[in-house]
Amino acid sequence: MEALPEDLIRRGMTVRRDDGELELTIEDYPYANDGLLVWDAIKHWALTYVEHYYPCTADIVDDEELQAWWMEVRTKGHADKQDEPWWPELDDHENLAQALATIMWVTSAHHAAVNFGQYPMAGYIPNRPTLTRRNMPTEMGADDMRAFVEAPEKVLLDTFPSQYQAAIVLAILDLLSSHSSDEEYMGTHEEPSWKQDGAIRQAFEEFKERTREIVEQVDNWNSDPDRKNRHGAGMVPYVLLRPSDGDPTDEKMVMEMGIPNSISI
Incomplete structure:
Protein backbone atom coordinates (compact mmCIF):
# COMPACT_ATOMS: atom_id res chain seq x y z
CA MET A 1 0.00 0.00 0.00
CA PRO A 55 -4.77 19.93 18.46
CA CYS A 56 -1.39 18.83 19.88
CA THR A 57 0.98 16.11 18.73
CA ALA A 58 0.94 14.77 22.28
CA ASP A 59 -2.74 13.99 21.80
CA ILE A 60 -1.79 11.65 18.96
CA VAL A 61 0.98 9.91 20.84
CA ASP A 62 -1.17 9.49 23.96
CA ASP A 63 -4.18 8.07 22.12
CA GLU A 64 -3.88 4.43 23.17
CA GLU A 65 -6.66 3.22 20.87
CA LEU A 66 -5.11 4.94 17.85
CA GLN A 67 -1.64 3.58 18.60
CA ALA A 68 -3.03 0.07 19.17
CA TRP A 69 -4.77 0.23 15.80
CA TRP A 70 -1.54 1.23 14.07
CA MET A 71 0.35 -1.54 15.85
CA GLU A 72 -2.25 -4.03 14.63
CA VAL A 73 -1.93 -2.72 11.08
CA ARG A 74 1.81 -3.39 11.22
CA THR A 75 2.03 -6.61 13.19
CA LYS A 76 -1.20 -8.35 12.17
CA GLY A 77 -2.23 -6.87 8.85
CA HIS A 78 1.32 -6.83 7.46
CA ALA A 79 3.15 -9.30 9.68
CA ASP A 80 5.62 -10.15 6.91
CA LYS A 81 6.61 -6.48 6.63
CA GLN A 82 6.36 -5.37 10.25
CA ASP A 83 10.10 -4.86 10.70
CA GLU A 84 10.63 -2.81 7.55
CA GLN A 118 -11.65 -3.30 -17.11
CA TYR A 119 -14.72 -3.84 -19.30
CA PRO A 120 -14.25 -0.75 -21.50
CA MET A 121 -10.61 -1.69 -22.13
CA ALA A 122 -10.86 -5.49 -22.25
CA GLY A 123 -14.43 -5.96 -23.45
CA TYR A 124 -13.01 -6.21 -26.97
CA ILE A 125 -11.15 -9.48 -26.51
CA PRO A 126 -8.40 -8.88 -29.13
CA ASN A 127 -7.46 -5.71 -27.24
CA ARG A 128 -6.52 -7.72 -24.14
CA PRO A 129 -6.98 -11.48 -24.57
CA THR A 130 -6.97 -13.31 -21.27
CA LEU A 131 -5.24 -16.42 -22.64
CA THR A 132 -3.76 -17.95 -25.78
CA ARG A 133 -4.81 -21.43 -26.90
CA ARG A 134 -1.71 -21.97 -29.01
CA ASN A 135 1.78 -20.56 -29.31
CA MET A 136 2.25 -17.49 -31.45
CA PRO A 137 4.20 -18.26 -34.64
CA THR A 138 7.91 -17.52 -34.75
CA GLU A 139 10.52 -17.54 -37.46
CA MET A 140 11.87 -20.76 -35.95
CA GLY A 141 8.66 -22.60 -36.86
CA ALA A 142 8.42 -22.36 -40.63
CA ASP A 143 5.07 -24.16 -40.93
CA ASP A 144 3.40 -22.05 -38.26
CA MET A 145 4.77 -18.84 -39.74
CA ARG A 146 3.62 -19.84 -43.22
CA ALA A 147 0.11 -20.51 -41.94
CA PHE A 148 0.08 -17.13 -40.20
CA VAL A 149 1.19 -15.27 -43.32
CA GLU A 150 -1.40 -17.04 -45.46
CA ALA A 151 -4.33 -16.61 -43.05
CA PRO A 152 -3.47 -14.26 -40.18
CA GLU A 153 -7.07 -13.76 -39.03
CA LYS A 154 -7.67 -17.51 -38.72
CA VAL A 155 -4.45 -18.04 -36.75
CA LEU A 156 -5.25 -15.16 -34.41
CA LEU A 157 -8.81 -16.40 -33.82
CA ASP A 158 -7.46 -19.88 -33.11
CA THR A 159 -5.04 -18.28 -30.63
CA PHE A 160 -7.49 -16.01 -28.82
CA PRO A 161 -9.98 -17.39 -26.27
CA SER A 162 -12.88 -19.31 -27.76
CA GLN A 163 -16.29 -17.64 -27.96
CA TYR A 164 -17.40 -19.58 -24.88
CA GLN A 165 -14.30 -18.58 -22.91
CA ALA A 166 -14.65 -14.98 -24.05
CA ALA A 167 -18.30 -14.84 -22.98
CA ILE A 168 -17.40 -15.95 -19.45
CA VAL A 169 -14.61 -13.37 -19.23
CA LEU A 170 -16.90 -10.60 -20.52
CA ALA A 171 -19.55 -11.41 -17.92
CA ILE A 172 -16.97 -11.25 -15.12
CA LEU A 173 -15.42 -8.02 -16.42
CA ASP A 174 -18.85 -6.42 -16.72
CA LEU A 175 -19.65 -7.37 -13.12
CA LEU A 176 -16.31 -6.10 -11.81
CA SER A 177 -16.62 -2.82 -13.71
CA SER A 178 -20.15 -2.03 -12.56
CA HIS A 179 -21.08 0.40 -9.81
Missing part, protein backbone atom coordinates in the same frame (compact mmCIF):
# COMPACT_ATOMS: atom_id res chain seq x y z
CA GLU A 2 1.61 3.19 -1.18
CA ALA A 3 0.81 6.89 -1.36
CA LEU A 4 0.57 8.14 -4.95
CA PRO A 5 3.60 10.48 -4.82
CA GLU A 6 5.82 7.71 -3.43
CA ASP A 7 4.48 5.27 -6.03
CA LEU A 8 5.31 7.65 -8.88
CA ILE A 9 8.76 8.42 -7.47
CA ARG A 10 9.58 4.73 -7.03
CA ARG A 11 8.62 4.01 -10.63
CA GLY A 12 10.65 6.92 -11.96
CA MET A 13 7.56 8.75 -13.20
CA THR A 14 8.21 11.84 -11.12
CA VAL A 15 10.97 13.47 -9.11
CA ARG A 16 10.77 15.70 -6.07
CA ARG A 17 12.42 19.07 -6.63
CA ASP A 18 14.45 20.94 -4.03
CA ASP A 19 11.37 23.02 -3.19
CA GLY A 20 9.43 19.84 -2.37
CA GLU A 21 7.15 20.01 -5.40
CA LEU A 22 6.74 17.03 -7.74
CA GLU A 23 7.80 17.20 -11.38
CA LEU A 24 6.54 14.51 -13.76
CA THR A 25 9.08 12.90 -16.06
CA ILE A 26 6.25 12.36 -18.57
CA GLU A 27 4.15 15.51 -18.67
CA ASP A 28 1.15 13.94 -20.40
CA TYR A 29 0.51 11.01 -18.04
CA PRO A 30 -3.26 11.02 -17.30
CA TYR A 31 -3.14 8.70 -14.28
CA ALA A 32 -0.51 10.87 -12.62
CA ASN A 33 -1.98 14.20 -13.75
CA ASP A 34 -5.46 13.48 -12.44
CA GLY A 35 -4.31 11.30 -9.58
CA LEU A 36 -2.12 13.96 -8.01
CA LEU A 37 -5.05 16.38 -7.98
CA VAL A 38 -7.19 13.81 -6.20
CA TRP A 39 -4.35 12.86 -3.85
CA ASP A 40 -3.77 16.49 -2.85
CA ALA A 41 -7.49 16.93 -2.11
CA ILE A 42 -7.58 13.77 0.01
CA LYS A 43 -4.39 14.66 1.86
CA HIS A 44 -5.58 18.19 2.65
CA TRP A 45 -8.93 16.87 3.92
CA ALA A 46 -7.20 14.24 6.09
CA LEU A 47 -4.73 16.75 7.54
CA THR A 48 -7.46 19.26 8.35
CA TYR A 49 -9.48 16.54 10.07
CA VAL A 50 -6.50 15.30 12.09
CA GLU A 51 -5.44 18.78 13.19
CA HIS A 52 -8.98 19.55 14.34
CA TYR A 53 -9.41 16.50 16.54
CA TYR A 54 -5.79 16.32 17.71
CA PRO A 85 12.29 0.58 8.23
CA TRP A 86 9.80 2.55 6.17
CA TRP A 87 6.93 2.27 8.65
CA PRO A 88 6.19 5.75 10.04
CA GLU A 89 5.46 6.39 13.68
CA LEU A 90 2.13 8.02 14.45
CA ASP A 91 3.77 10.80 16.41
CA ASP A 92 2.65 13.96 14.63
CA HIS A 93 -0.09 15.39 12.43
CA GLU A 94 1.78 14.85 9.17
CA ASN A 95 2.49 11.15 9.71
CA LEU A 96 -1.05 10.41 10.85
CA ALA A 97 -2.59 12.35 7.96
CA GLN A 98 -0.23 10.64 5.50
CA ALA A 99 -1.22 7.20 6.78
CA LEU A 100 -4.93 7.99 6.62
CA ALA A 101 -4.67 9.64 3.21
CA THR A 102 -2.82 6.60 1.86
CA ILE A 103 -5.58 4.27 3.03
CA MET A 104 -8.22 6.61 1.61
CA TRP A 105 -6.36 6.88 -1.71
CA VAL A 106 -5.81 3.15 -2.20
CA THR A 107 -9.39 2.19 -1.36
CA SER A 108 -11.03 4.94 -3.40
CA ALA A 109 -9.21 6.58 -6.30
CA HIS A 110 -6.51 3.97 -6.91
CA HIS A 111 -9.10 1.20 -6.94
CA ALA A 112 -11.32 3.20 -9.29
CA ALA A 113 -8.41 3.66 -11.69
CA VAL A 114 -7.56 -0.05 -11.90
CA ASN A 115 -11.09 -1.44 -11.65
CA PHE A 116 -13.69 0.48 -13.61
CA GLY A 117 -11.76 0.50 -16.88
CA SER A 180 -23.50 -0.54 -7.06
CA SER A 181 -26.92 1.07 -7.28
CA ASP A 182 -26.40 2.53 -3.79
CA GLU A 183 -22.77 3.52 -4.31
CA GLU A 184 -21.41 6.31 -2.13
CA TYR A 185 -19.03 8.56 -4.05
CA MET A 186 -16.10 10.61 -2.86
CA GLY A 187 -17.16 14.10 -1.91
CA THR A 188 -20.90 13.35 -1.93
CA HIS A 189 -21.50 11.63 1.43
CA GLU A 190 -21.48 13.64 4.63
CA GLU A 191 -21.39 11.85 7.97
CA PRO A 192 -24.14 13.05 10.34
CA SER A 193 -21.57 13.90 13.02
CA TRP A 194 -19.82 16.34 10.69
CA LYS A 195 -22.97 18.43 10.49
CA GLN A 196 -22.74 19.02 14.24
CA ASP A 197 -19.20 20.40 14.02
CA GLY A 198 -18.90 23.66 12.13
CA ALA A 199 -15.17 23.38 11.47
CA ILE A 200 -15.38 19.85 10.08
CA ARG A 201 -18.45 20.65 8.04
CA GLN A 202 -16.61 23.61 6.51
CA ALA A 203 -13.58 21.42 5.82
CA PHE A 204 -15.76 18.85 4.06
CA GLU A 205 -17.41 21.58 1.98
CA GLU A 206 -13.94 22.70 0.92
CA PHE A 207 -13.10 19.10 0.00
CA LYS A 208 -16.27 18.90 -2.11
CA GLU A 209 -15.34 22.15 -3.84
CA ARG A 210 -11.89 20.79 -4.65
CA THR A 211 -13.46 17.72 -6.26
CA ARG A 212 -15.58 20.02 -8.43
CA GLU A 213 -12.45 21.88 -9.49
CA ILE A 214 -10.82 18.55 -10.37
CA VAL A 215 -13.79 17.71 -12.61
CA GLU A 216 -13.33 20.98 -14.48
CA GLN A 217 -9.57 20.45 -14.85
CA VAL A 218 -9.98 16.87 -16.08
CA ASP A 219 -12.56 17.97 -18.65
CA ASN A 220 -10.20 20.71 -19.86
CA TRP A 221 -7.32 18.26 -20.22
CA ASN A 222 -9.52 15.78 -22.09
CA SER A 223 -10.40 18.47 -24.64
CA ASP A 224 -6.82 19.72 -25.03
CA PRO A 225 -5.43 18.67 -28.46
CA ASP A 226 -1.88 18.92 -27.10
CA ARG A 227 -2.54 16.06 -24.69
CA LYS A 228 -2.13 13.18 -27.12
CA ASN A 229 -2.58 10.46 -24.50
CA ARG A 230 -6.17 11.46 -23.78
CA HIS A 231 -7.40 13.41 -26.78
CA GLY A 232 -7.52 12.87 -30.51
CA ALA A 233 -8.10 10.12 -33.05
CA GLY A 234 -8.20 6.69 -31.49
CA MET A 235 -7.84 8.01 -27.93
CA VAL A 236 -10.41 7.58 -25.18
CA PRO A 237 -10.80 10.51 -22.75
CA TYR A 238 -9.29 9.59 -19.38
CA VAL A 239 -12.11 9.80 -16.85
CA LEU A 240 -11.28 7.02 -14.38
CA LEU A 241 -10.15 9.58 -11.79
CA ARG A 242 -12.80 12.16 -12.59
CA PRO A 243 -14.95 12.71 -9.48
CA SER A 244 -18.68 12.78 -9.99
CA ASP A 245 -19.95 16.34 -10.22
CA GLY A 246 -23.58 15.37 -9.84
CA ASP A 247 -25.81 12.31 -9.87
CA PRO A 248 -23.51 9.44 -10.95
CA THR A 249 -26.44 7.68 -12.65
CA ASP A 250 -26.62 10.56 -15.14
CA GLU A 251 -23.13 9.92 -16.50
CA LYS A 252 -22.71 8.40 -19.94
CA MET A 253 -20.39 5.46 -19.24
CA VAL A 254 -19.19 3.41 -16.31
CA MET A 255 -15.71 4.95 -16.34
CA GLU A 256 -17.01 8.45 -15.60
CA MET A 257 -19.50 7.63 -12.86
CA GLY A 258 -17.17 8.90 -10.15
CA ILE A 259 -14.77 7.65 -7.49
CA PRO A 260 -16.41 5.45 -4.83
CA ASN A 261 -15.64 6.16 -1.18
CA SER A 262 -14.20 2.66 -0.79
CA ILE A 263 -13.42 -0.51 -2.73
CA SER A 264 -16.55 -1.64 -4.55
CA ILE A 265 -16.78 -4.98 -6.33
